[in-house]
Amino acid sequence: MSEKITLTIDSQQVIVEKGTNIVDAGKSVGIDISVFCYHPKLEPVGACRICLVEIGRPQRERSTGELVLEADGTPQIYYSGNLETACTVPVAEGMVVHTANEKVTTAREDILEFILTSHPLDCPVCDKGGECSLQELTFGYGLSESRFPLDEKIHLGKHLPLGDLITLDQERCIQCGRCVRFQKEIAADPVLAFYHRGRKANIVSYSNPPFDSYWSGNTTDLCPVGALTTKDFRFEARIWEMNASPSICSHCPVGCNITLNTRRDPKTGRSTIQRVMPRQNEWVNELWICDKGRFAHHFTASEQRITKPLARNSKGKLKPVSWQKAFKIAAERLKSHPDGLVTLAGGRLANEDFYQLRTLTEGLSGKSVLNSSLAGGDLTARVGLGQGSNIKDLGSETVILVVACDLEEEAPLWWLRVKAAAENGATLIVVNPRETKLERSAEYILRYEYGEETQTVLDLLEKKSEESRAFKEKENGVVFFGAEGMNFKSSQILAQACANLLIKTNHVGKKNNGLIAVWPEANSQGAWDMGFKPQENLPEVLKKAETLIIAGADPIGDGIIPDLDGKFLLVQELFLTETASRADLVLPVLAITEKSGTFTSGERRVQLFESALPASGECLADYEIAAKLGLALGLEMIQGSSEQVLEEIIKYQPDYASLTLAALREVPEQQPYVTNKALSYTGTVFKNTSGVGVQLPVAAENTKISLEKFTLPKKGFGNGMLAVPVTRLYDRGIMIRTSEILGPRLIKNQLIVNPIDAKKAGLSADSRVDISLGKRTFEAAVDLDQTIPEGVILIPRNMGILLDGPEKAVLKAVK
Amino acid sequence: MKIPELLMVNEIFRGLWTTFRSMFEKPVTIQYPEEKKPVKPRFKGRHALKRYDNGLEKCIGCALCAAACPSDAIFVEPAENTDEERYSPGERYAATYEINLMRCIYCGFCADACPTEAIVLEHIYELAYTDRREAFFTKEKLLDPVSDPGRETPQTVEPGLYTRSIPEMKDLV
Numbered sequence: 001m002s003e004k005i006t007l008t009i010d011s012q013q014v015i016v017e018k019g020t021n022i023v024d025a026g027k028s029v030g031i032d033i034s035v036f037c038y039h040p041k042l043e044p045v046g047a048c049r050i051c052l053v054e055i056g057r058p059q060r061e062r063s064t065g066e067l068v069l070e071a072d073g074t075p076q077i078y079y080s081g082n083l084e085t086a087c088t089v090p091v092a093e094g095m096v097v098h099t100a101n102e103k104v105t106t107a108r109e110d111i112l113e114f115i116l117t118s119h120p121l122d123c124p125v126c127d128k129g130g131e132c133s134l135q136e137l138t139f140g141y142g143l144s145e146s147r148f149p150l151d152e153k154i155h156l157g158k159h160l161p162l163g164d165l166i167t168l169d170q171e172r173c174i175q176c177g178r179c180v181r182f183q184k185e186i187a188a189d190p191v192l193a194f195y196h197r198g199r200k201a202n203i204v205s206y207s208n209p210p211f212d213s214y215w216s217g218n219t220t221d222l223c224p225v226g227a228l229t230t231k232d233f234r235f236e237a238r239i240w241e242m243n244a245s246p247s248i249c250s251h252c253p254v255g256c257n258i259t260l261n262t263r264r265d266p267k268t269g270r271s272t273i274q275r276v277m278p279r280q281n282e283w284v285n286e287l288w289i290c291d292k293g294r295f296a297h298h299f300t301a302s303e304q305r306i307t308k309p310l311a312r313n314s315k316g317k318l319k320p321v322s323w324q325k326a327f328k329i330a331a332e333r334l335k336s337h338p339d340g341l342v343t344l345a346g347g348r349l350a351n352e353d354f355y356q357l358r359t360l361t362e363g364l365s366g367k368s369v370l371n372s373s374l375a376g377g378d379l380t381a382r383v384g385l386g387q388g389s390n391i392k393d394l395g396s397e398t399v400i401l402v403v404a405c406d407l408e409e410e411a412p413l414w415w416l417r418v419k420a421a422a423e424n425g426a427t428l429i430v431v432n433p434r435e436t437k438l439e440r441s442a443e444y445i446l447r448y449e450y451g452e453e454t455q456t457v458l459d460l461l462e463k464k465s466e467e468s469r470a471f472k473e474k475e476n477g478v479v480f481f482g483a484e485g486m487n488f489k490s491s492q493i494l495a496q497a498c499a500n501l502l503i504k505t506n507h508v509g510k511k512n513n514g515l516i517a518v519w520p521e522a523n524s525q526g527a528w529d530m531g532f533k534p535q536e537n538l539p540e541v542l543k544k545a546e547t548l549i550i551a552g553a554d555p556i557g558d559g560i561i562p563d564l565d566g567k568f569l570l571v572q573e574l575f576l577t578e579t580a581s582r583a584d585l586v587l588p589v590l591a592i593t594e595k596s597g598t599f600t601s602g603e604r605r606v607q608l609f610e611s612a613l614p615a616s617g618e619c620l621a622d623y624e625i626a627a628k629l630g631l632a633l634g635l636e637m638i639q640g641s642s643e644q645v646l647e648e649i650i651k652y653q654p655d656y657a658s659l660t661l662a663a664l665r666e667v668p669e670q671q672p673y674v675t676n677k678a679l680s681y682t683g684t685v686f687k688n689t690s691g692v693g694v695q696l697p698v699a700a701e702n703t704k705i706s707l708e709k710f711t712l713p714k715k716g717f718g719n720g721m722l723a724v725p726v727t728r729l730y731d732r733g734i735m736i737r738t739s740e741i742l743g744p745r746l747i748k749n750q751l752i753v754n755p756i757d758a759k760k761a762g763l764s765a766d767s768r769v770d771i772s773l774g775k776r777t778f779e780a781a782v783d784l785d786q787t788i789p790e791g792v793i794l795i796p797r798n799m800g801i802l803l804d805g806p807e808k809a810v811l812k813a814v815k
Numbered sequence: 816m817k818i819p820e821l822l823m824v825n826e827i828f829r830g831l832w833t834t835f836r837s838m839f840e841k842p843v844t845i846q847y848p849e850e851k852k853p854v855k856p857r858f859k860g861r862h863a864l865k866r867y868d869n870g871l872e873k874c875i876g877c878a879l880c881a882a883a884c885p886s887d888a889i890f891v892e893p894a895e896n897t898d899e900e901r902y903s904p905g906e907r908y909a910a911t912y913e914i915n916l917m918r919c920i921y922c923g924f925c926a927d928a929c930p931t932e933a934i935v936l937e938h939i940y941e942l943a944y945t946d947r948r949e950a951f952f953t954k955e956k957l958l959d960p961v962s963d964p965g966r967e968t969p970q971t972v973e974p975g976l977y978t979r980s981i982p983e984m985k986d987l988v
Contacts, residue, residue: 124879241878
């Protein structure tokens, strides 16, 4: 326990931890001290001066150090006569702080008057209007007159693009530096800086392309005025016109809490998402979301969505049919061909969808298969992150191992938090075959050749080295593992090796200890928990199947299998994907924004999301479709809302037995205090009022876990070039591509090779190349990167080359 | 009681005298619609969207009128001006501006809220319509016609000339 300090703020006694500043101390008892530049997650700088307060300190006798007492026995308080900034002064015993006396109020009015000399007062056209701290304070302090003539207002640039996603208005900027400090301290992308001095000081970006950061959207939340706004939300709606619905980001396994701001368009009568905002959850995303989560929401409103069931007619064309007809076709087929059913689901479905689909599949004696090349969902249930863990709390007593994944690209918020943990003193070991950004924060960097990842992890246990000692000796240990350069089988072995490492070093079944899989999709963990398992030889399984139900997966488009001819193909999809376009029956499904349900994050935190929009067209949720199909086939399945299905899950799924709906909706007090007011000192992040979710217990907490048994795979991949699919944040998948604003940032149709390999193959940057993978050949451009190992071709996923796992490849320059 | 009193002769004649007298008074009725009575200067009738002398629209699409409206009768959809296609000074203009006159209660809060005095409740009171859809007054119907020497919007203007959205704001001192 750290030392407690007692002080008085506005005649209210406050007890806080030593080192707290006066702004935070005031917040803890509900006293709001106005701030512009201070933010609880950033280092205070005292730049804006709006938090001026009068501070009195108890007098002490110089010779004895005793408190000087007044006649009535209370300590004598000394006022220096100067005002001090509350954000930079730490609390001290016996301090007396006045935050609202006349002296302070006058000083704040004067500061505001100064700030407004160069602020354009264009609130009516400003996107921040309604949630702007400056607007609120100006209103609050009642300054209606200025001693400065309006004509002398300084005029600077308006509507300047600061990168592809953010707009800068130099006039509105009050030089608080929150954006600059966020990029430097939190995002570790110091691409913003001040340029010029005095009244002309303004924000510039010196990266190329400008504002090259995955976190740029957060600066618009932090900006206390409308200087930084997103291009996506520019002139879309006024703040007060929108509804707010709690949701969970569906783009990666972190499970960031978000709020969807929607507005009904009277012309079309449809509600649409206007913007995506972070929602506080100090266990998951704190106050941040990445730009993908913020800007890649346009897929829900895309014109390309399927809105009606489609069935293949006698001429072989997909034509719209009614739901009744669609269910009839499906039920007839499933009745007449009861054998050989395989249900393949992708990890972006909700737990309820998985549960109902599995019940349906089991009822028909079929097989439930998850589309994922990453294994280990059973292991994370056993030795996953212990209950009550929070990556934010990890410090010097912790060792974090990150194996075979690029956290920044695959799960950006984990990257952010692991980096922060490393800065807090945690020992970070990054094990990757190529350079990733996380290595900048790592204490130990281990390299291996593709295919030798398991051996590298085993060496941590078996060989004597500094990093292995660190792993064994630290009190807490967390392992993140991915599947870069692996197929399902080698991923399984790596997961087992990681689990063994944790078990042997006694890092399981405890808070802040355990295994985290960096899943390719948002709810892959939930899929495992609901009984969907990946298959080692997925193409074989698909080939053998007679009837296929494919939900939220695109095996043809992902290059898992070239075709699925001759089978009955029932596809539940948002878009007409490669697989859907070859299906016999396509059923349109609701996007996550249109349904409610739960996701289980990679940290095994179950979180609720609620529908923000009405259904598109005739779409139904995946769980409803499964239930209705079950009804048509005479199976006993729950025909109700997602909450009813969740209750069923809680009843029958042992891992989820500890959940209750009330617990999922519970919101404990979180620090920093977020309010949904314009004066909130956390920016425009939304207050969490709909639950922070529940982290599931892991089996290791109650039972002893035995070691995994496995045999090491053959070493390496042999000679020749190896093509490795890698995940990039802004890939060309349909969920992202539909957001035009991200267009300039999307990956190009380029494969990445080392310059030495390029020279060997006679390639230069930007030359075109034919890449042969087995029998398939694709054309692509070439990007050179000397940080990737020789003999390797990196193929970003969804860039046009169909590749599911590592494969031998031959490059040939196109003449 | 006498017979004339019983028959109320006096009262009948007094009443008829009123009728007779009014034949010589100036009539209060007017021949509407040929003849129209002027309204009071502060009469609040149907809205109009105003223009500057050069033809640019005063409305900047801020939707404060919609926020102020107690009956939610106004819908504004903003869009961005460019110097090639300029509707109003500054960055923003109203791409859609609609008033549902069936909802409007003519309180004038919209005019009070307007930072550029773009929306004004005019003296127009002839608002009968035969189709409910006609009660939705779109921007085309609400905008004042362009008068000399103004030009129709959108205008192509010199770059950097109309960068501020609130050009006529006076100093507060």
